[in-house]
Amino acid sequence: MATETWLVTALPYSASPADPFHVSLFVTHRLTPDGPRGVVSDFAVTREWTARLRDARIELRGGPASGAPFDIPVEPLFDALDDTLWPRVFPGRLPVRPWKTPDPTARPWQSFPAHRMQAYGMLAHALSVASSPVDRPRVENNLFVNLVLQGLGMHPRELPLARVIDGAQDREISKRLDTLSGGGRVGVRTPVAQNPVLAVMADLHAARRFYQRTEDQSAYRDRPLDDAPAPEPVRKPTPDFHERARMLGDLSPLLRKLGLVIDLRVTNLALLARAQWIQADLVLPRMRLTRGRQPKTTCQVVGHTFTPTSASGDYELGMLLVGDEKRYTVLDLDPDATALKLEQYTRQLPRITAADANGDPVSTAPATLRATGFALARVGRAEQLHDRLDGAPARDASLLAGTHPPLVQEDITRGVRLEVWDDVSRKWHSLHERQVTVEVTGAGKVLASEPDSGFLQGAALTSSDSDPSGPRYAHEVVAGWDGWSLSAPRPGKVVVHKDGDELVMDAPPPDPNPVNPVATTSEVAPGTLPRLRYGRRYAMRAFAVDLAGNSRPHAVAGRAAQGVLGAGPGGAPAAAAVTGRGGLVIDEETATTHAARRHAARSADALVVPARSKREPALATDDLKARLAAMRPVRDVGPDEKAGARGIDPDGVRATRVPEVDRLVSARWPPAP
């Protein structure tokens, strides 16, 4: 007999009486058909989910870390439900395959330290410029080149052309760097590079291995075939119920209409403030329920903020701790371009040196640096994610059994909302404000230019499309901004590749056999984006986005001017929009105490010496950074000790009005030495 269960995850949102709701529930259906495949109509509750939900009773419990739990009275907000939509999106004939929790760590992972690439690129340039400020540097007067050659155990005068042309030397160096970098494999312990420059080259080599994927290489052919066979078409997914539900994850307004996200209004906020975890049960008529088996979520109330707690320390009151340089690095150079160009340059140096010794007119100037905007990198992101996803099937089983430890911020964070402070406009600008139109086959437009706050998905893994057993690749960059919205396409026609030509079309060609009846289009919300310009000063902050698409209520530029304040959940107006006060109110004494306590804990963390294999590259970077800092001119900008970035008036930064919380802003510039 087909069985249907669901996980109900309670998600903290707000503790402010001014906000329209305080907790959201995210519902995950787990359908198990009789055989390998069933259809939605086999499942009595699921096939008419939205209608059945109206009769449901929702129970919310909370409790201290240890002690008796208590009920928290709630009022579910079912107004958003649209009964006609469910059968259109999940029709009765839609296939259902058993839920399967993937095991992401079953295959090896690869990554590279993208956060260090900017320092390396700057180092190569600084040393070259300092070595030869006017002319293009030659081998003998370029300090960086000599450091690289020393690191490789070579002497400039002992590099005849014949030796470098032979190729054996290239192979030898690659082999050595493979050993030192572990080929970029995550979790592989590597020997310690005695020479800092070798550590740099090992990191660059890992970047090369990250992008030069052997499993994607095709057989050599000197000329393309005139009648080359058509490439294998990209596989179009054939989603079942579970997969179709997943694909709607970016559309929180639609999730609310479908009853996959349910907002709850808490009538006794004082009770909520006592809770250190919350848990919800969905009680449906005629359905047996074992209470208390749904997952618990850790939470904390600070002033009017109500957020999950963070196990890793990466989050503080629902925001990423992007100002902590031990955890995050803001890059204003393209980390990928810098890595690959520097790898190309350093590996060519023995050959360039040999050509120089031959009397050829060559220079050792490094390649230009490429900057396309800003990027935010999490130090050691791949390792952190790998550790967190290790043993996923076992954790999933414990979650279903009700034995899983309470969920933390990291478990329920679907992505981030990135915001930029522009010191000319003197406002925080969201990069995600948009207007969404959703059309469902048979139901027409269910959302028409609806204001919405998109968000940037969390980590994505890539792997070879043709090798299902190949490694998974994880990048350190969490978010980047090149000057345009992160949640809406650029306006204009679409450039589509077809049979070797670029075709300009008004819109992508329609899919004759759509696999999903939900079609979404989004446009940027007017007047919301900051301008990316040289000469301006910027700061960045990032809010966590949970399963329901919520992030902590706060105000951003653009919509306030239009009277539609707030980056509220899924387009729902935030508290500020309702009250018109333009910001979140926190009890300053509580928040200050809390932030100070947290800060002390972070300082203690910083004293922990990491494992040797991880520490060594960090030492190399520190060493190189020190050399770089010694050579770079001191700039008169950088974050000051109050809030925001130096050059930005701290009083103008009013995310929360609490300096300790506003300090979660990351500055563009490194601290002045």
Added chain:
Amino acid sequence: MDAVQDLLGLDTPSTLPDVTAAVSGILNAIAAQVTAIQDALRDLPLPPQVKADLERLSGALAPVLQAAEIADTIGAIAQFVNGLDPEGTAVRARFEWTPTLTNFPDVADDDALFIVRPDGFRLSVEARASGSDGVGADVLAELREFSLNLFPSAPLMRLQFDRIAFRAATGRKPEVDVVFRGIEFVGVLGFIETLKELIPFDAFSDPPYVDVSTEGVTAGFDLALPSVSVGVFSLENISLGADARIPFLGNEALTIGFNFCTREKPFRLTVMMIGGGGFVGIRLSPRGLVVLEMALEAGASLSIDLGVASGSVSIMVGIYLRLEADAGSLTGYFRIRGEVDVLGIISASITLELSLTYEFDTGKMVGRASLEIEIEVLFFSGSVTVSCERRLAGSNGDPTFRAVIGLQPNGSAPAWSTYCAAFAEA
């Protein structure tokens, strides 16, 4: 001259047959004496020491007493003597060397790195000494009709030369003459085949600069080209350079270099306000490629293929090539940043970094991967896996900004207005 005439017994200047006959007479007399010695060695019981000395003398004289060789020798001497200018007492000497060449390695043309014709090399040295004009020399080294195949196992480029010639003459500037017949980019370099249209193959004949040192001569040119800017399209910072170096010393190698812009000064290409650039540098010697480096970077707003075409996605591309042993090492990244909007499949804002690979069958750069998103919330949402591909067409069919922005006949462009209105004031 008097001494020669005395030796030959000639009273007046004579013709070549007279001199040959006179010399033959002297040599015939010597030959008769040598024959007598040989007879004595054969017939008489001489002491061993004496016999050994006479045998050495006879053995040394016998080869030079052949009549034909004597005539050749006299001819050569006459050629030299004829170079003497009776008026200015000048001397001219000429030496020519044409060794037989073989491929390197010595295999069939298809498998060789350096392909030559057997008589393709000539070294000619002519020296002059004159009482009135002083001394002078004219040196010509020439390698004709040869090819470089880099590399035979997995070719990257093939170069055909009509000749490489170097001439140094007293009183004239050294001349380097390199005449290319053609260049062909193959394999992973196939997608920059059009670059060869920029190479001025005749620019090495009488090139703009020639530097001579005690170690060798270097000739070449550096050429800066004006920027091209039309509307929103601009190509700036374009430069071309090439050089050929011929060493005088044996422990250095002949090399030829070519560059289209340089590592530290790449060209800048801006299309639709998204910038890119790149450079190409090649240095080769008859032994093989010494340096090969190439970088191309670009950005665009394009659709990607996720089973069906997506809306516009902001992408950045970087392609980097260098030498690794005897093959090219091509590395490329393909970064998607922003919203991926695919009707019927997925709508997500993502940051994705894919690898770019060269597809040998089609000669295209392709970014293709399987993506797993929502991996961080897989217990509640399950991860979503989709396949993604983008092919880069190369230079054919690049759309213009005008086409993409949808310029109306009245000069307005709603998409451009939407773009501008997206930004906050200030």
